[in-house]
Amino acid sequence: MPNAQSGFFEWVFFFVRTYGGMFLKGAGTTLLISLTGTVTGFVIGLAVGYVRAMPCDREDGAARYYVLRFVRGLLGAYIEVFRSTPMIVQAMVIFYGAAQILHVTMPYVLAGYVIVSINTGAYLSEIVRGGIQSVDPGQREAALAIGMTYGQAMLHVVLPQAIRNILPALGNEFVVNIKDTSVLNVISVTELFFVSKSAAGTYFKYFEVFFITSVIYFVMTFSITRFLRWLEKKMDGPENYTIHGSQTVPVGEIKLKGEPEHE
Amino acid sequence: MSETIVEVRHLSKSFGDHEVLRDVDFSVAKGEVVSIIGSSGSGKSTLLRCMNLLEKPSGGEVRFHGQNIRNAGFSLQMYRARVGMVFQQFNLFNNMTALENCVVGQMKVLHRSRAEAEKNAMEYLTKVGMECFVRAKPRQLSGGQKQRVAIARALAMNPEVLLFDEPTSALDPEMVGEVLSVMKTLASSGLTMLVVTHEMGFAQDVCNRVVFMDGGVIVESDTPEVIFTHPAQPRTREFLARILDK
Ligand SMILES: Nc1ncnc2c1ncn2[C@@H]1O[C@H](COP(=O)(O)OP(=O)(O)OP(=O)(O)O)[C@@H](O)[C@H]1O
Ligand SMILES: [Mg+2]
Numbered sequence: 270m271p272n273a274q275s276g277f278f279e280w281v282f283f284f285v286r287t288y289g290g291m292f293l294k295g296a297g298t299t300l301l302i303s304l305t306g307t308v309t310g311f312v313i314g315l316a317v318g319y320v321r322a323m324p325c326d327r328e329d330g331a332a333r334y335y336v337l338r339f340v341r342g343l344l345g346a347y348i349e350v351f352r353s354t355p356m357i358v359q360a361m362v363i364f365y366g367a368a369q370i371l372h373v374t375m376p377y378v379l380a381g382y383v384i385v386s387i388n389t390g391a392y393l394s395e396i397v398r399g400g401i402q403s404v405d406p407g408q409r410e411a412a413l414a415i416g417m418t419y420g421q422a423m424l425h426v427v428l429p430q431a432i433r434n435i436l437p438a439l440g441n442e443f444v445v446n447i448k449d450t451s452v453l454n455v456i457s458v459t460e461l462f463f464v465s466k467s468a469a470g471t472y473f474k475y476f477e478v479f480f481i482t483s484v485i486y487f488v489m490t491f492s493i494t495r496f497l498r499w500l501e502k503k504m505d506g507p508e509n510y511t512i513h514g515s516q517t518v519p520v521g522e523i524k525l526k527g528e529p530e531h532e
Numbered sequence: 533m534s535e536t537i538v539e540v541r542h543l544s545k546s547f548g549d550h551e552v553l554r555d556v557d558f559s560v561a562k563g564e565v566v567s568i569i570g571s572s573g574s575g576k577s578t579l580l581r582c583m584n585l586l587e588k589p590s591g592g593e594v595r596f597h598g599q600n601i602r603n604a605g606f607s608l609q610m611y612r613a614r615v616g617m618v619f620q621q622f623n624l625f626n627n628m629t630a631l632e633n634c635v636v637g638q639m640k641v642l643h644r645s646r647a648e649a650e651k652n653a654m655e656y657l658t659k660v661g662m663e664c665f666v667r668a669k670p671r672q673l674s675g676g677q678k679q680r681v682a683i684a685r686a687l688a689m690n691p692e693v694l695l696f697d698e699p700t701s702a703l704d705p706e707m708v709g710e711v712l713s714v715m716k717t718l719a720s721s722g723l724t725m726l727v728v729t730h731e732m733g734f735a736q737d738v739c740n741r742v743v744f745m746d747g748g749v750i751v752e753s754d755t756p757e758v759i760f761t762h763p764a765q766p767r768t769r770e771f772l773a774r775i776l777d778k
Contacts (some may be wrong), residue, residue: 328588359545379774410586411623411682415637416613425636429627510665 280477288468288478292374295464296485302381302460303446309382309438317344317390317395319423344394353392357452360384364456381458385446398439400431419451433504440497444490461485533599534562537693538583538615538722542592545578552578554748555592559691560726566720568728570745571771576728576760577620579745580695583617583726588659613641616686616694622678624670630681631666634688643687649688656684660714673722676707680714693724732776736760742777744768 271279273405285292301419321341327334364380375383404427412422451462461482469478539559552575555707560566566606568576581587583594585601585608592603601611625633634653638644644652657663660765661678670678679699686694699715712734719725719738729735735742735756742759744752744767754763 405621405623407619407621407623408625410626411617411619414584414586414612414619415616415685416609416611416641417637425640426625426627433627458557506669508672510668515566531672 277477280472280474281370281481284468284474284478284481288464289399289466291468292461292481292485295459295461298458299380299447299450299460299462300489302378302450302458303443304384305361305383306382306390306450307439307443307446309386310393310442313386314393314397315392315428317348317394318401319428321394321398322401324419348391348394352395355452356384356388356449357455359388360453360456363387377453377456377458379472380456381453381460384453385450389442389446393439395436396435396442397431400435401427403434404430436497436501440459440494441502443497444494445491448486449494494498534564536561537597539596539598539725540579540583540592541595543579543582543589543594544591545575545587546590551758553582553589556748556750558743558750558753560724562692562724563722564741565723565725565739566727566741566743567739568726568743568745569730569732569735569771570751571774574745575748576745577697580697580728581730583695584612584617587646595725609641613637613689614692616689616691618679618682618686618696618699620698622675622682623703624678624682624685625671626670629667629669630662630673630684633670633681637685637689638749652690653684654689656687657681659717661688661710662683671709674707675703676710679703679707679711682709683714683718687718687723693726694718696725696727696729698728698730700729700751730775732760732772734757744771745773 270282274285277284321338321344323337325334325337325399360380363384364375367375367380393410407471408430409422409427412426415417417425450460453460454463454466457463465478465482469475536559536699541557544554556575556579558579568579570576578587584590585594587702596606596611596614596687599606601608602714606656624630625636627637631650634657635646635649635666638649638652639646640648654663654666656774657666660683662677662680662684665673665677665681668677673681683694683699696715700711703711707763713733715725715727715734716738727734727739737756740754742756743750744759744763744765746767752759753767759768760765760772763772
């Protein structure tokens with residue numbers, strides 16, 4: 270073990286050697302909660318965004334109209350509340366509220382997952398709604414015009430395009446969650462920040478430990494950002510269309526549109 | 533007189549205070565090729581959109597084989613599958629290839645098997661000369677190619693009548709010809725068509741009947757011969773003089 274005279278890097282190596290496994294486990298928990306929380310939040314966002322983007326017309330029946338208006342009001346309140354309070358406060362309220370009112374003590378990691386999901390859901394609901402509204406209305410009309418129901422038009426035509434458009438925002442939300450799950454240490458979730466705090470507190474070496482911690486956070490967010498960008502490009506496919514096996518046109522790449530390539 | 537497919541009676545439509553269609557009576561019979569002409573804002577698109585309920589009419593009714601399409605128990609989805617629509621802006625599904633565009637409606641609406649739907653789609657993609665582009669996404673196609681795929685998509689539903697809303701107006705001039713020639717072929721194959729167009733040549737040569745609209749009403753409806761050589765209404769004459777002058 271290094272002593273009082275040891276330098277910065279000696280301590281850093283010491284922590285990496287002794288606490289490496291713990292750091293990795295903490296980082297694992299961070300990744301687990303932020304990934305599952307983002308995915309669940311996305312599912313919530315899809316459902317809420319879908320309902321909030323639904324056309325609401327009195328002519329389609331008064332009952333439907335008022336029920337929809339009411340449900341929308343509730344969902345709107347959910348979004349406002351969770352976007353207007355810090356996640357660290359939401360964590361306290363939900364965790365201790367569940368303990369006091371429902372008499373359930375959630376396992377810490379589960380509690381973290383629930384909180385991140387609900388919080389992410391509030392943000393993604395608005396993003397999904399915006400994504401749906403950004404799809405050209407002509408797309409939905411064409412789907413309706415060949416006889417699809419509203420639900421089919423959304424499922425097969427509008428949502429796939431909306432989701433493609435919001436993919437960058439979704440990836441961004443994931444990265445934000447990796448960083449923001451650190452607030453879950455207030456309810457003792459053993460994610461990366463909590464682990465770091467414990468290790469640092471034992472030796473009063475906050476700078477050294479949190480130097481390591483920031484490197485780990487950076488590596489996680491940076492590599493995930495890059496990976497998502499690569500994935501987006503891959504999904505879009507090539508800009509040009511290659512005609513295969515036609516008798517009239519020689520096989521090869523044919524540029525059909527004089528558009529410049531995306532960078 | 534052959535059987536009426538779609539019929540519009542006393543149809544009116546307002547957007548707020550703005551009355552766009554007034555008491556329009558109009559019908560399309562099996563095998564007819566009808567064109568609707570008229571100046572911008574006269575309500576041509578709105579009439580077409582009311583016919584398949586993309587817009588809700590404010591008054592009057594639309595009948596399909598004599599049945600009011602807003603009757604309870606009448607399936608709007610099945611009606612729309614029988615009455616195809618081709619849009620000015622093509623509106624190909626951007627998330628699908630040309631082939632998928634022509635297959636998805638057949639499978640989801642008509643519940644055809646994939647094999648059957650693809651076979652049928654290929655037949656119509658070939659008919660419009662797009663068989664080499666089945667795997668292309670809309671963004672990889674030119675305007676004329678997109679519109680031809682959109683026509684194939686509508687035809688693949690095997691509709692009884694096809695509505696076209698200015699199918700060539702969004703095209704570069706050199707692509708208008710390829711789409712019009714596809715439409716001519718369809719007309720001569722006996723398809724019932726209702727075409728909103730500014731292509732007077734098409735209206736004159738291909739259509740059995742030309743409808744002139746102005747200010748939300750049908751001013752005159754007659755054979756191309758009459759409309760283009762000795763129209764009864766002065767408004768028709770003025771419009772044609774203006775448009776043919778250009
Ligand atoms: N959704 C809408 N809301 C309000 N007004 C509308 C709407 N759609 C059309 N209008 C108005 O209705 C009138 C008729 O429009 P419509 O699109 O039917 O004309 P059109 O004959 O198709 O013209 P064009 O040749 O330019 O396509 C126009 O004055 C237009 O501004
Ligand atoms: Mg129009």
